[in-house]
Amino acid sequence: MADLTTDFLGISSPNPYWLASAPPTDKEYNVRRAFEAGWGGVVWKTLGAEGPPVVNVNGPRYGSIYGADRRLLGLNNIELITDRPLEVNLEEMARVKADYPDRALIASIMVPCEEEAWKAILPRVAETGADGIELNFGCPHGMSERGMGSAVGQVPEYIEMVTRWCKQYYDRPVIVKLTPNITDIRKPAAAARNGGADAVSLINTINSITSVNLDTFSPEPSIDGKGSHGGYCGPAVKPIALSMVSEIARAEATRGLPISGIGGVTTWRDAAEFISLGCGTVQVCTAAMTYGFKIIDELTAGLSEWMDEKGFSNLSEVVGRAVPNVTDWQYLNLNYVAKAKIDQDQCIKCGRCYAACEDTSHQAISMSADRVFDVIDEECVACNLCVDVCPVEGCISMVPMAAGEVDPRTGKVVDAEYANWTTHPNNPMAKAAE
């Protein structure tokens, strides 16, 4: 059995699955249930400054996007940080950590962008025995209007400044949670590193309106006829999160910075993908909110089984394994030529590949009177759309052409040599091949 034990910034947990700072980690009762179920760690629901806690709306906090059979694909929320008194949260955290010393317990914090505020809360968090802190610079709704959350995360200078304070007043690992509501994710990540952050976690939720009620013309979720944008999460955001994680993993300024991956992790496979792109742990929220804590059984068993199949004995062998294969478009091999191939035995003759190619692509699939669909190699640019729309997995595949063969579309011989845009004759900026 592969070892899922995780060492992240010196914080150990029995597996890489942490519950993200969110409703499931708002109080002792939930967190104990999570630990009993087998979760490796939790990031406690974000703490605010001492004093009267924030208040939440008293109507719907969540909106949703569904796939077939009401399968939840995307969730958005307008819930704020914890609305319970700071003291209560701190006491509970201390109790839970004492009872579960082998699990990771991270405190998420969001206080005003003033040194005093951070200086005040950090020692109190330290007293709980929490393994580290996560700075919530990500929440895009509500708190951002008060100059916190993503309002900080969108200004790299603030990130660096606050991170530095935290490193000054707190002696355990500091993780900076990043907002995706920004043009270039590498900038805030670099700022966190410059401020001394031990790690970044991403992505926080994405600005979103899940739907508009067409009777009342109110965005959903609707509070008395009005709606506000919320933070989008769940399976739908995974591709965005993977891309942002990969950017940080490979950028010069942030390479090697530990990452806790967040965004739509639903099955072990999602986790393995985040980890291969450089994440030391993954954080989960929507999947747990949709199915309950018991999914941890599949998450851990699945990851372990996959590692066994691949011959990995330790998670560290997987972390970052896909990063070298993430590159810029300009470095993709333009001499790689593939053609779509339809397995006629598997084809069920729905014609979706034909409609997609004929209407929206390259007219590279023919249709006979008796519904046989064939690829026209002279037209096929190997765009993959037919593969993507085919309902039968494995029916259409992209088959690379061998070097020396003639591509019937271009009439050119497929070259075994790698060549990319930077040296292509059509590129006005082309450099001579070295």
Place this chain on the structure above:
Amino acid sequence: MAQGQMAPGIVSGRLSSDELTSNFTDLHPPLAPHEAAVAADRCYFCYDAPCVTACPTDIDIPLFIRQIQAGQPQAAGRTILEQNILGGMCARVCPTETLCEEACVRETAEGKPVEIGRLQRFATDDVMASGAHPFERAASTGKTIAVIGAGPAGLACAHRLAMLGHDVVIHEAKPKPGGLNEYGIAAYKSTNNFAQAEVTWLLEIGGIAIETDSVLGETISLDGLLENYDAVFLSIGLAGVNALRAQGVDKNGVGHAVDFISEVRQASDLAHLPVGRNVVVIGGGMTAVDAAVKSKLLGAEHVTIAYRRGRDAMGASRYEQDLAASHGVRIMCNVQPVAVHGNGAAAEIEMEYTASHDGQLSGTGETTRLSADQVLMAIGQTLEGAPEGLSMEGNKIAVNEAGRTSLKGVWAGGDCAAGGDDLTVTAVAEGRDAAMDIHASLNA
């Protein structure tokens, strides 16, 4: 008073009222909204979809299913009804397993087609439940057309003609409109008096009058109709039944399956409907299956379908055969009746085994006897009472693709016309298409 299942002879009350009610509920219950959403999501929205090609009325099936997906069952219903005004009944009675659902690519892929029939019912039920008729009449043309027979072909023709602005008078021989929808379809496929409800809804288009008990060749004549109307559409169905050539078929207890089915449909109380303890149905089509299953549901102890050829040759689809088997009906193949025995009333039926040599069927000489206090013949219906002067093709009225007969001003469709399967959905298509041709010819 229930006499119990084991009472000999043909008697009523073999089952309690509760059992009968439960037996005659919907064969396929309607889809709930979430079930419909899940079922609709399975549609791949195929290009040039095979299901549409397989539908005699060319309903744009992927479109209506997508409309259900998109939360507009009423729009879906209109898509169906524009092509097939009896889409509600067809959703219940179409042998979808040999039409759209057989062609569905998911049948190819996994042996589980999209449930097109039930989705169609979901959409059409929604339209009918809304209480509003979804179509409007065009401005009056001043023309009046006579439709003979208020079955599926006649109703479809009448509705289309009315929609195009013509007036229509339907002459129906029976006391109620609906044709086989009312008198022929298995009761468990058309519950809650659906056939009459559908006719009432269809007539809301306006411009259609129905004269019942109006019989061609008796109270009306084709010549008379041609004098009084601008065009005539014949949809008189197949009123005759084939007779069985075997000894003793005149004994009590021997009857026609279509009459039995009609009695079940028209019965005000199933508990008063008599059925044999041992029922043998002769034939291999849908009528045979309907009669056999109904006998079983009414409480017959042993029900056997006796068919003279092999199972593959049966007119009833495999699905229908399985339906019969699942109700405990025994299907006996390669036997033909030679005699009904009994002292006045049928008691046994003697069957001879058959064998096929070079496509020719003949008896082997070996016989067997089955207990049979009721024998139902389901060996086909024939055209009866067709007016003189029409060209025939085989035993049916010859028509061209648009439903024109050899007589000017006379069109025909449905089971009485040659060509096409004898299905409700085919009749609807023929009635609709004839209406379009009548309209074109009247406007020419």
